[in-house]
Amino acid sequence: MKGHCILSHGFESGPNxxxxxxxxxxxEKLGWTHERPDYTAFDARTEVSDLGDxxxxxEHLRSLIEAALPRxxxxxxxxxxxxxxxxxxxxxxxxxGLFLMAPPIFRDYDGGAHQxxxxxxxxxxxxxxxxxxxxxxxxxxxAQARRARLLLVHDTHRLEKHVAASAEAFEQFLRTL
Numbered sequence: 001m002k003g004h005c006i007l008s009h010g011f012e013s014g015p016n017x018x019x020x021x022x023x024x025x026x027x028e029k030l031g032w033t034h035e036r037p038d039y040t041a042f043d044a045r046t047e048v049s050d051l052g053d054x055x056x057x058x059e060h061l062r063s064l065i066e067a068a069l070p071r072x073x074x075x076x077x078x079x080x081x082x083x084x085x086x087x088x089x090x091x092x093x094x095x096x097g098l099f100l101m102a103p104p105i106f107r108d109y110d111g112g113a114h115q116x117x118x119x120x121x122x123x124x125x126x127x128x129x130x131x132x133x134x135x136x137x138x139x140x141x142x143a144q145a146r147r148a149r150l151l152l153v154h155d156t157h158r159l160e161k162h163v164a165a166s167a168e169a170f171e172q173f174l175r176t177l
Contacts, residue, residue: 003073003096003177005034006064008082010102011051012043019079019101019159022167030174032075037064039082051081051107058085065093075099075177077170080133080157090119097122097177099170102131102157105138116142123148124173126166128155149173 005027007020015036027034037060043052061076068074073096076086083100084107090098098118103125105116125148127139136152143150151169153162 001033001072002031002174003033003075004068004071005032005075005077005174006061006068006086007034007036008057008061008076008078008086009036009039010078010080010082012040013079013082014038014040017079018163019166020077020082022163023077023099023170026167026171026174030171032174035064037061054081054085057081058089061085061089062092065089065095069093073177075174077101078103079159080104084116087116087118088114090121091117093119095119095121097124097173099124099173101126101159101166102128102134103139103142104134105142118146122173122177124151124169125149126151126153126159126162126169128153128157128159128162130155131157133157 007023009017015038024034039057042057075097077099078086079101083103155161
């Protein structure tokens with residue numbers, strides 16, 4: 001085993017979503033264990049957030065990270081809200097890497113406006129030029145400040161046309177760790 005990948009889906013998606021499934025296939029091919037947590041129970045819109053219970057999503061991810069770290073290196077990966085919680089939790093744990101797809105850089109997920117944070121580790125980002133929710137320039141600036149690998153693609157927020165390209169970028173990323 002090379003390590004463990006925790007692959008977090010986006011809002012109103014699920015653990016069998018196309019992108020996280022493609023990433024799990026890559027992880028398995030390369031000898032990494034992996035899991036795709038189910039956050040759907042946290043996706044009900046609330047008065048605090050129109051994106052569900054983000055603090056509970058983060059708490060669930062923390063429990064998975066804490067269980068995985070004693071077994072070896074951990075890589076966090078996610079799409080949209082899944083990338084947000086992955087990056088924010090990477091600040092608190094010694095993870096080996098962070099792979100983000102369509103990461104929200106400035107959002108109000110838990111009752112206050114936040115800029116996306118990350119720990120100091122290798123980071124790779126895939127983001128669409130035509131994202132209707134997250135301006136690409138925010139992601140470019142964020143990635144540049146962290147010297148992250150960045151792949152910009154001609155697509156929209158869901159990255160539907162670039163599932164294979166995202167999986168290829170994830171494979172390249174895992175091979176560098």
